[in-house]
Amino acid sequence: MNFYNFAFYKGDWKRVHFFFFQGTALKIFHMKLLQEVGEYLYIMLQAFKRPDKGFVFRRQLLLDFKRIGADSIGIVAIVSLFLGAIIAIQMAYNIDSPFIPNTIIGFSTRQMMVLEISPTFISMILAGKVGSRIASEIGTMRITEQIDALRVMGVNPANYLILPKITAAVIYFPVLIIFSIFLGVLGGWLSSIITGIVPSAEYINGIRAWYDPFTISYAMIKTVVFAFIITSVSAYKGYTVKGGSVEVGQASTDAVVQSSILIILFDLVLTQLLLT
Amino acid sequence: MIEVKHIYKGFDGTNVLEDINTTFEQGKTNLIIGQSGSGKTVLMKCCIGLYEVDKGNIMFNDREFSYLAEKKRQEIRQEMGVLFQGGALFDSFSVEENIMFPLNMFTNMSPKEKKERVNFVLEHVDLAGTNKKFPSELSGGMLKRVAIARAISLIPKYLFADEPNSGLDPKTAERIDVLLSELTKKFNMTTVINTHDMNSVLEIGEKISFINKGKLWWEGNNKDVLKTDNEELNEFIFATALTRRIKE
Numbered sequence: 006m007n008f009y010n011f012a013f014y015k016g017d018w019k020r021v022h023f024f025f026f027q028g029t030a031l032k033i034f035h036m037k038l039l040q041e042v043g044e045y046l047y048i049m050l051q052a053f054k055r056p057d058k059g060f061v062f063r064r065q066l067l068l069d070f071k072r073i074g075a076d077s078i079g080i081v082a083i084v085s086l087f088l089g090a091i092i093a094i095q096m097a098y099n100i101d102s103p104f105i106p107n108t109i110i111g112f113s114t115r116q117m118m119v120l121e122i123s124p125t126f127i128s129m130i131l132a133g134k135v136g137s138r139i140a141s142e143i144g145t146m147r148i149t150e151q152i153d154a155l156r157v158m159g160v161n162p163a164n165y166l167i168l169p170k171i172t173a174a175v176i177y178f179p180v181l182i183i184f185s186i187f188l189g190v191l192g193g194w195l196s197s198i199i200t201g202i203v204p205s206a207e208y209i210n211g212i213r214a215w216y217d218p219f220t221i222s223y224a225m226i227k228t229v230v231f232a233f234i235i236t237s238v239s240a241y242k243g244y245t246v247k248g249g250s251v252e253v254g255q256a257s258t259d260a261v262v263q264s265s266i267l268i269i270l271f272d273l274v275l276t277q278l279l280l281t
Numbered sequence: 282m283i284e285v286k287h288i289y290k291g292f293d294g295t296n297v298l299e300d301i302n303t304t305f306e307q308g309k310t311n312l313i314i315g316q317s318g319s320g321k322t323v324l325m326k327c328c329i330g331l332y333e334v335d336k337g338n339i340m341f342n343d344r345e346f347s348y349l350a351e352k353k354r355q356e357i358r359q360e361m362g363v364l365f366q367g368g369a370l371f372d373s374f375s376v377e378e379n380i381m382f383p384l385n386m387f388t389n390m391s392p393k394e395k396k397e398r399v400n401f402v403l404e405h406v407d408l409a410g411t412n413k414k415f416p417s418e419l420s421g422g423m424l425k426r427v428a429i430a431r432a433i434s435l436i437p438k439y440l441f442a443d444e445p446n447s448g449l450d451p452k453t454a455e456r457i458d459v460l461l462s463e464l465t466k467k468f469n470m471t472t473v474i475n476t477h478d479m480n481s482v483l484e485i486g487e488k489i490s491f492i493n494k495g496k497l498w499w500e501g502n503n504k505d506v507l508k509t510d511n512e513e514l515n516e517f518i519f520a521t522a523l524t525r526r527i528k529e
Contacts, residue, residue: 061385068373145372154369157329158383159355 045241051163052171052240065169073135073170073236074177078184080134081127085118085185088126089192092117097202107203111193111211116220118189124224125272127185128231131178132264136239139170140260143243144253152244167240171233178232179225186224223279230271235264282307283328283439283471288337288347290320290327297323299495301337307438307471310462310485314477315492316517321475322443324492328473329363329441330354341439359387362432362470364442368424370416370431376403377412380431387435402430406460422453426460433464440465440472446481454478458485477517479524482506491517 056062096110143166146152155162190212197203203211239260246256283305290298297320305311313321326332328339330346339347341357349357370379380399384390390398403409406426416424425445432440442461446454458478462485465472474481482489486503491514499511506518519525 058386149367150365150369151371153331154363154365154371156331157358157361157363158386159358160386 044245045237048163048167048241048244049237051161052167052237054161054164054168056164056168057160061165062169065165066173069169069173070177072138073173074181077131077134077181080130081181081185082188084130085123085127085188086192086195088122089114089118089189089194090196092122092189093193093196093208094200094202097197107207108211108214110197110203111190111208112214113211114193114208115186115190115212118186118193119220119224123182123185123189124227124231125268127182128178128228128235128268129265131181132231132235132239132268133261135174136235136260136264137257139236139239140243140257141253143167143240144246144256145243147244147246148249148253163244167237167244170240171236174232174236175229179228182224182228223275226279227272227275230275231268234267234271238264238267282342283473284338284340284343285324285328286338286340288324288327288334288339290323290332290335297495298327301492301497303490303497303500305471305473306488308465308469309487310465310472310474311488311490312482312486313473313475313490313492314482314486314517315498316477319492320495321492325441325443325473325475329361330358359435360438362435362437362440364425364428364432364440364445366443366447368416368428370424370428372416374415375412376408376414376416376419376427376430379416379427380434383431383435398434399430402434405433405464406430422449422456425449425453425457429457429460429464433468436468438470440470442472442474444475444477446476446478451480455480455484461485479518479521482518493517 093110093114096113100109143152146166152162152166155165194205194208194212197208198205242256242260242263243253246252285301285303285305288298288301289296301324313324315321323332327334327347334347337347338345341360344357346354346357371382374382377396377399380402381395384395384398388395399412400409403411406429408423408426408430411419411423411427416427419427429442429445432442440461445461446457449457458481461472461474464470474485476482483503483506486506489499489501489503489506490497491499491511493513499509499514501509506514509515
């Protein structure tokens with residue numbers, strides 16, 4: 006019995022429960038999930054092998070530093086600056102009590118940028134920008150037989166294509182996130198002095214108050230994990246494309262969606278592990 | 282010489298190749314012909330190791346290839362040049378970088394030697410001076426010739442070409458055929474070409490293997506092919522009005 010036939014058994018919760026939690030749908034879901042995880046791990050094992058030629062790897066790495074890292078500076082800068090400004094204004098709007106000092110606006114802006122906005126929100130934006138690029142680039146190489154060409158030339162395609170991208174992201178994303186934190190705090194300060202919601206000195210006092218260096222370590226740990234998720238999931242999606250341009254588009258979308266879901270999931274896990 | 286010994290290959294329970302048994306000779310242009318879906322691309326992909334055979338062996342100069350581990354295959358793969366149907370050039374690399382790629386991966390040539398080799402092969406495909414162009418700046422025929430240049434950059438013993446003149450105008454297609462034939466003679470390569478282009482069959486087919494419904498149906502050369510009484514082969518060769526008129 007298929008899913009559509011089950012729609013007629015609206016009142017029969019035992020059957021519905023069986024179908025979704027014990028029956029065919031669950032088995033298919035588990036099989037597909039297991040297959041995808043297995044494939045992903047196999048490709049990662051292939052990718053994390055010693056490169057055949059060091060100078061070829063270094064050249065690819067430099068290219069990926071530019072494509073994955075340097076090319077993302079613009080969007081990271083714009084989003085961070087504006088988010089910092091918005092957070093500061095919203096803080097000022099919500100904290101309307103004479104008992105709460107104005108320094109809390111600077112403090113909250115810094116804390117939000119360091120703890121969540123820069124590592125998580127900016128990583129999700131990078132999942133959209135970098136993840137879709139990686140998936141479509143590798144996917145197009147797959148459907149145009151460029152990956153087959155690498156294989157018949159005796160090159161390990163996963164190692165050649167994926168390892169430099171993961172390495173570039175894991176090294177470059179923390180730099181982008183530090184940059185994002187700085188610009189976010191700067192954006193908050195600019196909005197404060199332009200709108201006059203809080204005096205400059207009080208905002209600066211706020212961003213210097215109660216500083217805990219571990220928050221930066223926490224942000225960096227999250228960033229490195231997210232960088233790995235974004236690049237490896239997107240590369241996997243592109244690498245396993247079958248078909249044509251429609252499938253490449255689908256792989257690109259899946260890469261962004263799945264990376265974003267995994268980022269949120271790991272954000273929760275890492276926060277629980279590191280901050281409690 | 283490449284020996285294909287009784288190979289079988291299937292996908293999802295359907296046999297695509299059944300008991301293919303043939304040899305591709307050195308210094309000759311060996312053509313695999315057949316209708317679309319007959320299994321000729323699968324046969325070529327089995328030969329270059331992109332598909333694993335279900336049964337049978339493929340031997341490169343008496344060296345077993347089909348059951349070697351991926352790492353051990355590399356030694357034979359470095360002696361292969363493959364021209365894919367769409368060229369499969371790396372989009373982000375220039376012509377020179379594309380041709381240099383196998384040299385970077387498998388040789389210890391100095392930059393000067395690599396550059397000389399690039400210019401040498403580009404001259405052979407009549408594209409001297411295009412070193413700095415990117416694939417997106419080239420025409421279909423030029424793309425194919427750059428792909429040939431890349432395939433021969435290591436001066437391979439075995440050259441495989443999957444439908445090298447598909448999508449090209451007749452003049453450019455003939456130019457590609459002549460080029461492949463000349464390179465085969467010059468470098469004494471074992472060249473295997475997958476095609477359903479009748480001009481290629483008649484002009485450069487020194488050894489022709491006709492695949493039909495996944496089986497080896499007929500073998501011969503470009504002289505025999507016009508005289509054969511094999512019904513399926515005749516249907517394939519004389520499928521167009523032009524070839525029927527030539528026959529008449």
